[in-house]
Amino acid sequence: MLLIHKHKNLTVWLSMLVLSVMLTACGFQLRQPNPVAFKSVYLLGSTKINSALKKSLKDQNIQLVESAEEAELQVDLMHEENEKRILSLSGTGVVREYELYYRVEYRTKAINEPTWSLPLIMESRRDYTYNDANLLAKLTEEKRLSETMQTDVLNGILRRLSALKKAPQ
Template sequence: MIKRNLLLIGLTALLSACGFQLRGTGDVQFTLTELNVTARNAYGETVKQVTETLENNKVKVNAGAPYTLALVNEQETQRSASYTSSAQTAENELTTRLDYEIRGGSKNLLLLNNQLEVRSIQTRDGNNIVGSDEEMAQLRQEMRRDLINQLMLRLQLITPAQLDALLQTAEAKAQAEADAEEAARQRQAAEPQQSPMEIPAQ
C-alpha cells in the first residue's frame, strides 16, 4: 500500500510538472483563445461538454473562429470479458472511441486528426439487472468525462503558431494539387480529338 501511494504521488508530481492538471484541481491552460466546435451529433452530450469545458477555460467557442475542432465520429462498444460457470456474462468490457479533426482556412482544410479511446470493465450482477444497467450508464458518463479530459490535454499542447504553420502547408499542398489538375486538364484539351470512324454503307 505504501509503495502504491508513493507511486501515485510520484505520477501526480510528474504530470503537474508537464503542465497537466488532474480533474477538479484547477483550470487547464490553453494557448488557443478561440475555436469553433462541430460534431456529427450536433446535439450530443459530448460536444456539449467539450464546448462547456473550453468556455470554462476562457476559450471562445464560435463559428467565426479561424480553426475548427470537428468531432467526426464517436463510437461506444461492449463485449463480454468473462463468463460465469453458467455461461452468463460476468464482466463487460466497455470501449468509447472518439475521432476528431482540426480544420482551418477558407476551404476548411484538414490540419490534424487523431483518435482517443477509453476502456473500462463493468461487473455484471445477474441478480440485479436494473442495477447493472444503471451502473453501466454511470460508467459511460465517467468514460465520456475521461475522454474529454484526454481531448483537453491534447488541445492544451497545440499553439496558434503550430496551426498557422500546418495551415500554410495544407494550403500549399492544396494549391499544388489544383495546379496539377489544371495542367492535366489543359493537356487533355490540347490533344486532337479523333472523330468516330464512319463505315461506308453497303
C-alpha cells in the first residue's frame, strides 16, 4: 500500500516536471514593454501615475535626470482628470450604474526638436453597477477599477513613448 502511494506521488512529481520543462522549452515568457529609444528622460508635472512612470522607466534602464538640459527626452504631464459620472438611475431615482473616467494630457520634446509636440491624451473608462446594500464592496471595486485605469493609461503612455524615434545626431 505504501509503495502504491509513493508511486502516485512520483508520477505526479514527474508529470509536473515534464510540464514545466515543456512550458519553458516552448519559449513562453511574459510580455515585456517595448523599449524606449531615449537613454535619459526629464519628467515635468505631477499626476497619480508619476511614481509608476518613473519606476517603469528605471526598469528599462532609462536615467531620470534633474534638468531639461541633461535629458534626451522631456515628458510634460500637463493635466490629469479623474471623474465619476452617473450612467443610470432606477425608477425611484437611486443610482444603479456609474462610469469612472481617468485622463492624462501630456506632451513630449526630444533634445533635437525646437518645440514641444502637440498635447496627447491618454484616457480610460470603466462602468460598474452600484448598490447601497453592498457599499463597502462597491467602494473597494471602485478603488480597484481606478487603479487599473491608471495602469492602463500608464501603459498607453509608455507605448507612445516607445514609438518615438530618436533622430540621428
